[in-house]
Amino acid sequence: MKKNRQLMVLVLGTLIFSASLSAQKQNDFKKEAVAIDYLNSSFETYDKIQKSIWATPELGFLEEKSSAVHQKHLTENGFKVESGVAGMPTAFIATYGSGSPVIGILAEFDALSGLSQDTVPYPKPLIVGGNGHGCGHHAFGTGSVAGGIAIKKWLESTKTKGTIKVFGTPAEEGGGGKVFFAKEGLFNDVDAVLDWHPGTANAVSIRTSLARISTIYHFSGISAHAAANPDQGRSALDGVEAMNQMVNALREHIPSDARIHYVITNGGGLSPNVVPAEAEVSYFVRAKNTKELFDIVARVDNAADGAALGTGTTVVKNRLGGAISPVLLNKPFSKLIQKHLERVGGVQWDERELAFAKEIAKTTGATQEDLEKVKTIEPFKEETFGQLLPASTDVGDVSWNVPVGSFNATVFVPGSAGHSWQNVASGGTTIGTKGLLVAAKVFSLTAIDLFTTPALLESIKADFKKSRGENYHYQPIVPDKGPELDYRVKKQ
Ligand SMILES: [Zn+2]
């Protein structure tokens, strides 16, 4: 315990951080020096910003403070900020420059419930049951904003024509914020979008993702005394249980990479002696393409209808608006990002950070060799390109509107699971800051390449057109719904 406390003090202590790159490395960035020098001299600024957002973890569509921090910093740095876009109060677009090309950067900032955790290498919630940045979106948004500002400084000093836009996209965790940017056509004037995600490695993202639909099934029955008048009652909970039973049988007969999961959000009351009149179950269905997705969803809907019929209840289906598309990959874009990831290199932890990481690694089984990998960039594996990552992201909807290039930078200790206390712990330390600065540098080098080499953008656009197909028209998976702004508000 004493040792752990010492580590915490070391990691949390104010750090005077000198420029991380050696003089030799600096010479590699002659063309991009303005952007890279700015990021190297701004460690404390972004360390402070990421930690302030980490310390105020806000759930999807409720990210008022986090969004405001980014908007203020962007405004102070010469961006024109439009807030509350696409019907989402915490969404924003920050713009600098004029004319084409227009390069976008995605920034997320929502947290997760139940993941409150201190910056110590053992489980210790700051608030029991409170929110925490288990997906690292505090670092995500901060790295994207840092990258946007570095690019702006370069555009300004080199008097280069072009526009940089930072998209502040709320509610990635289940709210599908980016879907509504896409639905409003807010990427229509953008030539290419850069994206990253905090991870346990430094690597370009070359796997696609699952499409996803969320539906809430609300069953209604008739309440009655469960012993004296059961014949007069109809149990809504029976409806939910019958539906889940049927879906669990159906599960065997769907494509093996599809996923169905549910939680009972209203269990139908508290007293066994009252026949439950209301009960509710919330479902996610995921599949590798929208055709399979709709096919499975129709069968799950049938299970709900069948359950209602059999139990003498009724069911109302509420399809949520934040349904998301799979990611459309772009190989030329991925290769360009790989090149610049390799130029930037991985993260260099100092002794204190490494000691902290070793303590975290003891809880996950990660080896010394695993920890060493943070200094390196994973190679581009052609054979992995296009494989399915069994997860979903609302970046998918962006990627059908404009070419998107994505990558990971190390913000978490290798071996840590997604959405874990370990991620919250390391993300809120200087380990998180170092990772987000790698991302900001990769954004800068890639964007500068796109601004100065038109042929690159042309090849990315050609690949995008080819993969999307002729006469493609984007439509959200659930086209008739807006954002569920209260999806994270606790209901009585
Ligand atoms: Zn997440």
Ligand SMILES: [Zn+2]
């Ligand atoms: Zn995430």
